[in-house]
Amino acid sequence: MDLQSNAETEVLVEKRPLPTQPPMPVSNRKALWRTVFREDRFFLVLSVFIGIFSGLSVVCFRFAIDWARLYLLGTGTVLSTSRLLLAPSLAGLVIAFLVIHFFPATRGSGVNQTKAALYIYNGHIPFRTAIGKFITAALAIGSGHSLGPEDPSLQIGACLASVLGRKMRLSRDRMRLIAPVGAAAGLAAAFNAPISAVLFVIEEVIGRWTAGILGSVVLSAVSSVVVMRWFLGSESLFRIPAVELKRPSELLAYAILGVAGGLASVAFSSGITTLRPWCKSLPRWTQYFQPAVAGLLIGVIAILGFPQVMGAGYEYMDQAMHGQFTWQFLAMLAVLKIIATLLSFTSGTPGGMFAPTLFIGAMLGAAVGGAQHALLPHLTGSPGTYALVGMGVLFAGFLRAPMTSVFMVLEVSGNYSIIVPVIVANTFAYVIARGLQPIAIFDLLTRQDGLDLPSMEEQREEDVLHVEDAMQAVEDPVLDAQETVDQALQQAGRAESDQLLVRLSPSGWSTVTKQELESMAAQGKGAANLGSLLPILHVPYLHPDHPLETALRYVDRWPLVPVVSRADFRQLEGIVSQRHVLDRYREFGEG
């Protein structure tokens, strides 16, 4: 019966003509339009488009590099002497011409350019930069210059995002954030590692975690990786060796690797910061030949028996992880790769530092692991594990991205048992590198270029003043709202300052001056409760661990701000005033 009645009702409902809606007023339609296409939602949708565009561009970039390598260096792994010498040097001449005349913004790695877009140019990166970076970097890496494809991919992604943002007429705030979104997409596709890309962009480019930007960065990174895997497969950059930690004492060996990595990082970054200004200071005409000379010297290194230093070198990192080289040869490769990358990078050839950093780290790690294995075969595991950890070590020491370095190794290896050695080694490398060279490489390069971009590392390491640093002990009596005005006046007589704090009931704080109390008493309100006479607006309170800048929001409006315990808001820990805060800042500024 019920079923039947329900069916009848449905039929009735179906047959009933739909009520005609009155036409929506234009203003309502606009409001709905604005709600559906709110800028933050639109930004998320756009992030997916950015990711897909960046992924497709990076795939094309990979094709371009491989084709350049194929046609410039040949199809085999054993390369002819003439090609080894001619390919990088002739490509260097072409690259120099293109960079000087058409694409001056494509020099270097691309990370700083993306940061500059965020902090200086309101997210604006010219489309020409992406075109230039694509051509020159593909030519450089494909011809054997010791550079990698990751940073150019990052810049190409950022540039595409900037173009799309401009076309979509995003607001200035969104435009500023769009370059890092594209950067994450480009880097994720190049690395095939979305987590590391997101972390790197947050850690090194944006420098802060906010929900709004994180969603967009993650969406773009994931969509670009999906596209990249669609076309190039999901295989990781290396075949990961069996990871083993033989015994806890082996961590000492990883600490040694960390120390070696820290020193190598300092040597590498010192080389760049010394050689780069020197190359720039040479007469302008030499800039046409600098990449060619760098290429020629790299060719000579290859002819001398070390062709592994050419290009990004991922296949050789893979071989190092599987014990194909002796530890002496690996150590030699690490040193020569530093030299080759110095030559390529400081000559102004466009290309990235990520792959060379990983290469040097892998070779150094495998060399240290191999040497230790030769000396103490029962104590240390396979050199392959050391190579993997070594990559993270250089990432932490040279690029100064400690979080990314740990997650990158985890993501690339897919093995969480490696986390302890990675953390140990990276910590040593980071601390040593930071101790010997306090300014990170990207910040040094920025300063050499005459820009003043915020240093994420300095921001991270910066001392932050807290309310407790400026807080003073309460010496004057604290009045209670339950007291009468006469009782309060009596207590106020013992106070040194004019302003007195009043503890309200059941919670909250207020202030009162001696004059106000006297005036209340003179008006015949001496027997009234103090709380009933005080203004409704309460004094805000702070906690000792609040940043001191939080206090600045209140101290100009309130002569005394109570600092209370987080466990009991009525328990007074101290007070701050404008004078206390400014004095503390002055002392801090004077060092």
Add this chain to the structure above:
Amino acid sequence: MAERRHFNVRYYLRQQPVMLAMLSAALVVFFLFVTGLSQVYHAQRQALGNRWFNRGVADLNSKNFAAAVTEFRTAMLYSRDDYQYQLSLAQALIGMNHGGEASAYLRNLWDREPEDGLVNLELARIAAQQRQTKEAVRYYHDAVYAAWPADQESTRRDARFELIELLLKIGDKAQAQAELIALSENVGDDPTQQERIGDLFLRAQDYDHALAAYRVSLKSDRHNEADLAGAGYAAFQLGQYSLAEHYLEAAVAYDAKDTQSADRLKMTEMVLHMDPFRRQLSASERSKVVVEAFTTAGQRLKACAVPKSASPQGGTAQTSLADEWAAMKPKMTETRLRENPDLVDSAMDLVFRIERQTSILCGSPTGPDMALLLIAKSQGS
């Protein structure tokens, strides 16, 4: 009017949904472009990979391992994940004795196809080389029961032979015997395989099965000197001396250079000659043999005299045996032995005890003493 229309078009083009639609269209075009590019790229890489792979295979077949490794590596540059490239590279690396690196490739392949017979077999060989016997045995077993692309029976059999060789090498005879029994049931009457199995059974000290295997092999070629020698040795070890004599005589007749079989034949004949318990022996002949054995044992006892100070326990036992021998000596005449058959047993019991004791103190005997010791063993006393 035209200006107004132009303004309207521009207005609508600037609307976000329109822009998103245009962006999607651009994306589709870009995607199709990259798809086309990708097909060209992958086709080119596949062709290059195949070219280098074929060169590598040619070098691998001519055992030019170093060149093969370089060529397979180049092939893998174009298709790193190709199963066949990796397998061939691993084989070339094994040829160059780079077991560690080969095993990294093979493990990778094993993860993808754990039932690939060749991968399991190569991993077993590497593990065996690296003396990781447990792993080696596991991989060999997997190889035996794995899928093989062609000629499954013979490849499985060869894998099992390798496994048995390994088990014998590490001294796991019981496991080797079990594998051999399983194998012998699978090879049928193939004389070559049966001969090989017989040899392995001999090494595993399973003489019964060894003899059976040689007999099967001899059915096809009864003049096969190796089978005859093996069967003779198995029968000799089983204490079947008449049978051993039969096979060993034939083996020596067909291969005069087989000195081992000749020596064994000599010993077999001696055993048969000196055994007083053999059938169809007359009483007088038995008495003669016993006297001869008793004399031989006495000489051995004398030759193996050990001072008491050197080995107090052995010395005491030997003295007691010498006393017994001396006490029995007067009774050891052919007449008395013929008259008293119990005396034959007690005399031979003493002979066997002397031979056993002296073999402990003075090492393994030779000649007639060895024959007496073997008779003692076959009698189980």
